Amino acid sequence: MGHTYQAVQWNPQKKRYDQLVVGGVLLYLAVFMAVSAAVFPEATLETLLIRGLGTAALVLLHIILSIGPLARRDPRWLPLLYNRRHLGVTMATVAFLHGAFSTLQFHAFGDVNPIVSLFTSNTRVDSIAQFPFQPLGACALVIVVLMAATSHDFWLRNLSAPVWKALHMLVYVAYALILLHVALGSLQTESGTVTPAALGLGAVWLGALHLRAARAEGARDREEEVREAAAAEGWMDACGVDEIPEGRAKVVVAAGDRVAIFRSEGHLSALSSVCQHQNGPLGEGRVVDGLVVCPWHGFQYRPRCGTSPEPFDERVPTFRVRVEDGRVLLDPRPLPLGTETDPVPVSSAGSSPA
Amino acid sequence: MTTIEVLVALTGLYLAVGAVFSIPFALVGAGRIDPDARAATWGFRLLLLPGAALLWPILARRWATGAQPAEERTPHKCAARDRTGAEA
Numbered sequence: 001m002g003h004t005y006q007a008v009q010w011n012p013q014k015k016r017y018d019q020l021v022v023g024g025v026l027l028y029l030a031v032f033m034a035v036s037a038a039v040f041p042e043a044t045l046e047t048l049l050i051r052g053l054g055t056a057a058l059v060l061l062h063i064i065l066s067i068g069p070l071a072r073r074d075p076r077w078l079p080l081l082y083n084r085r086h087l088g089v090t091m092a093t094v095a096f097l098h099g100a101f102s103t104l105q106f107h108a109f110g111d112v113n114p115i116v117s118l119f120t121s122n123t124r125v126d127s128i129a130q131f132p133f134q135p136l137g138a139c140a141l142v143i144v145v146l147m148a149a150t151s152h153d154f155w156l157r158n159l160s161a162p163v164w165k166a167l168h169m170l171v172y173v174a175y176a177l178i179l180l181h182v183a184l185g186s187l188q189t190e191s192g193t194v195t196p197a198a199l200g201l202g203a204v205w206l207g208a209l210h211l212r213a214a215r216a217e218g219a220r221d222r223e224e225e226v227r228e229a230a231a232a233e234g235w236m237d238a239c240g241v242d243e244i245p246e247g248r249a250k251v252v253v254a255a256g257d258r259v260a261i262f263r264s265e266g267h268l269s270a271l272s273s274v275c276q277h278q279n280g281p282l283g284e285g286r287v288v289d290g291l292v293v294c295p296w297h298g299f300q301y302r303p304r305c306g307t308s309p310e311p312f313d314e315r316v317p318t319f320r321v322r323v324e325d326g327r328v329l330l331d332p333r334p335l336p337l338g339t340e341t342d343p344v345p346v347s348s349a350g351s352s353p354a
Numbered sequence: 355m356t357t358i359e360v361l362v363a364l365t366g367l368y369l370a371v372g373a374v375f376s377i378p379f380a381l382v383g384a385g386r387i388d389p390d391a392r393a394a395t396w397g398f399r400l401l402l403l404p405g406a407a408l409l410w411p412i413l414a415r416r417w418a419t420g421a422q423p424a425e426e427r428t429p430h431k432c433a434a435r436d437r438t439g440a441e442a
Binding site for chain 2: 003004005006007008113115116119120145146148149150152154155157158159160255256257259272274279316317333334335336337
């Protein structure tokens with residue numbers, strides 16, 4: 001690989017995004033605390049802050065878990081997806097502050113170690129109304145802090161993508177623990193129905209979003225598998241020439257993964273859609289100055305050979321394409337890394353292998 | 355000592371060892387197991403500390419054995435490699 005790690009790969013858009021996120025969290029806290037102080041005048045400032053941070057983290061978690069399925073259904077959400085890790089680190093920080101202040105407030109002023117007190121002060125596991133909800137929150141906090149601590153590219157590369165992904169899928173375990181933490185906690189501190197109703201709505205929203213996205217993705221993948229199987233050893237009908245806008249790509253499935261067929265200056269080239277850096281979605285990127293640019297971190301590849309310009313040495317497989325009667329045909333067998341292909345003019349008539 | 359007290363003490367010990375380990379790892383070890391971390395910024399090294407303190411046994415093993423990051427295996431790369439082998 002040919003790049004050096006930085007703390008944060010900021011660009012003007014990401015800076016604006018982060019400013020919006022931090023500003024949004026601060027605004028939420030201010031509004032939440034002001035409204036809560038008016039509704040619950042007996043609540044102390046510490047209690048308002050703890051609740052404000054806890055609910056802010058929960059709202060952020062719902063946004064984070066919504067972004068993936070929303071982006072799969074509508075590409076306009078993709079910019080949020082590309083910055084999701086910043087949102088995750090913000091959520092973990094807010095959740096950590098909630099946990100730290102809660103532990104200080106409820107467990108730090110006795111004779112017992114605060115962490116021991118957190119796990120032992122309430123042992124009524126046989127009662128739903130009095131269930132020890134704080135350990136559930138503590139376990140969720142461990143997960144989100146571990147995820148935030150390993151969110152940098154360094155960890156993805158050195159833990160390997162499957163391990164990193166499995167680790168970060170624990171967010172769903174954390175979500176379940178947090179739901180129980182909040183639901184059981186609200187039973188002990190309030191008698192209203194607002195919190196359970198909001199939690200239920202959130203869970204239904206996320207469940208429905210994930211289910212719809214999984215169904216849509218499953219149907220698309222099945223369609224692609226059928227098309228790939230029909231192609232067997234030969235060329236597969238990928239799409240119409242008109243379906244690929246200039247400077248962008250059409251993504252199809254071939255050889256078990258996604259292939260991006262790019263159109264640049266009236267010519268077509270096909271690359272594996274999986275960026276060598278973090279498996280980013282190359283097919284969602286665009287061609288800039290003759291190079292395919294990954295939308296996640298700006299890694300670049302030459303369309304004709306799938307290699308990065310010097311001094312970088314990333315390489316992704318290329319595929320042969322040809323145009324027949326306005327249809328783009330793709331040879332589903334990936335070419336050896338670094339293989340040069342001739343871009344195919346979109347206007348080519350008859351058979352013209354790349 | 356109760357079971358919880360023992361577990362909390364062991365966790366504290368684990369994290370204390372991790373905190374001590376994380377400093378030389380961020381300064382030297384990260385660059386040994388990943389060439390891209392050799393000339394990395396101070397901000398990056400600072401960001402490594404919490405993760406290194408939490409996952410220190412894995413990192414210590416990789417550092418001790420001189421392990422390097424494996425190249426990502428994707429279906430396309432495997433197929434391309436198989437094709438290279440078949441054509442050779």
